[in-house]
Amino acid sequence: MVINTNIAANAAARTLSESTEKLSESLSRLSSGSKIVSPEIDAAGLAQSMKFDAQINRNHAVISNLNNAISMSQTQDGFLARAKKALDRMSEISVLAQDVTKTNTDRSNYSKEFVQLQNFLLEIGDAEFNGVDLFGDYHPLNDQNNPVTKEVTIDSDGNKIKLNAINYSGYAGVDNQGDDNPFWRTFAGIQQSFHTHDSDYMFTVSGGGNNAGGGVVMIGDTQVSAAMGVLSSASAASALSNIQTSIQNLADLRANVGANIQRLKFSVEQNTILNENLSSASSRIKDVDVAEESTKYARSSLLVQSGTVMLTQANILPKMALKLIG
Numbered sequence: 001m002v003i004n005t006n007i008a009a010n011a012a013a014r015t016l017s018e019s020t021e022k023l024s025e026s027l028s029r030l031s032s033g034s035k036i037v038s039p040e041i042d043a044a045g046l047a048q049s050m051k052f053d054a055q056i057n058r059n060h061a062v063i064s065n066l067n068n069a070i071s072m073s074q075t076q077d078g079f080l081a082r083a084k085k086a087l088d089r090m091s092e093i094s095v096l097a098q099d100v101t102k103t104n105t106d107r108s109n110y111s112k113e114f115v116q117l118q119n120f121l122l123e124i125g126d127a128e129f130n131g132v133d134l135f136g137d138y139h140p141l142n143d144q145n146n147p148v149t150k151e152v153t154i155d156s157d158g159n160k161i162k163l164n165a166i167n168y169s170g171y172a173g174v175d176n177q178g179d180d181n182p183f184w185r186t187f188a189g190i191q192q193s194f195h196t197h198d199s200d201y202m203f204t205v206s207g208g209g210n211n212a213g214g215g216v217v218m219i220g221d222t223q224v225s226a227a228m229g230v231l232s233s234a235s236a237a238s239a240l241s242n243i244q245t246s247i248q249n250l251a252d253l254r255a256n257v258g259a260n261i262q263r264l265k266f267s268v269e270q271n272t273i274l275n276e277n278l279s280s281a282s283s284r285i286k287d288v289d290v291a292e293e294s295t296k297y298a299r300s301s302l303l304v305q306s307g308t309v310m311l312t313q314a315n316i317l318p319k320m321a322l323k324l325i326g
Contacts, residue, residue, distance in 0.1 A: 016307035023300035097236035
């Protein structure tokens with residue numbers, strides 16, 4: 001039995017300190033809901049959970065982008081649905097204009113609606129979603145930032161245009177070799193656009209003639225109307241044939257948009273499931289099990305209480321040595 005060094009009190013104090021630290025750790029975990037309340041507790045786990053959290057946040061951004069893309073595609077389909085209604089009416093007008101009992105005045109009246117519907121289709125081709133072209137900018141460019149447009153005037157008879165160009169697949173392409181043999185194309189219309197495949201120029205043809213009433217209408221890079229007008233039975237029959245082809249082109253375009261929407265929705269689902277699994281993995285690393293931690297807290301609390309009592313008793317032990325002296 002000694003007085004200067006109280007071994008029992010030192011041991012009790014050390015045990016009490018450890019129990020108090022564990023109790024404090026349990027309190028922090030239960031109050032924060034996290035296992036890793038300090039980096040030294042699980043340094044590797046903390047680093048891994050941080051990477052999981054960053055990936056989860058990126059995936060949330062991806063899902064947001066995908067949902068915006070779905071909205072844009074649904075807007076595209078909405079415009080295409082209206083375009084289909086316009087083409088349906090144009091085909092109806094084309095049939096009505098072929099009626100031999102109709103006069104040229106009647107066909108002229110039909111042509112007014114026909115032209116307005118075609119202008120409506122032209123507007124759809126230029127539609128935007130939050131400032132972004134819904135159907136893309138397919139006009140060929142010399143410089144992506146500086147589009148080149150060439151104005152070409154129709155001949156005086158209003159039916160011919162002379163371009164130093166070659167013709168293929170329904171397009172007029174600029175002859176880069178400077179071919180002296182011009183390409184002649186006969187048409188009637190107030191506006192017609194030629195898109196080049198060799199990315200040099202886009203020609204906008206302006207002018208008109210006695211048969212004015214339409215032109216090439218592009219939605220993106222899909223031609224949806226090339227009807228020439230309904231001012232005569234012959235032109236109305238030709239217009240009907242073109243419109244039938246245009247309706248098929250539009251149907252193909254809508255099918256592509258629909259397939260795109262379906263794929264985007266699957267991508268959203270995929271990223272959502274990925275985030276669920278990443279969150280689950282991150283949770284196992286950093287989230288506290290409240291039931292388990294509550295048990296640890298109760299144990300540590302009891303140890304702190306008993307350690308306090310025992311430290312008090314250990315501090316009393318040196319006083320017993322005085323009895324031996326007395």
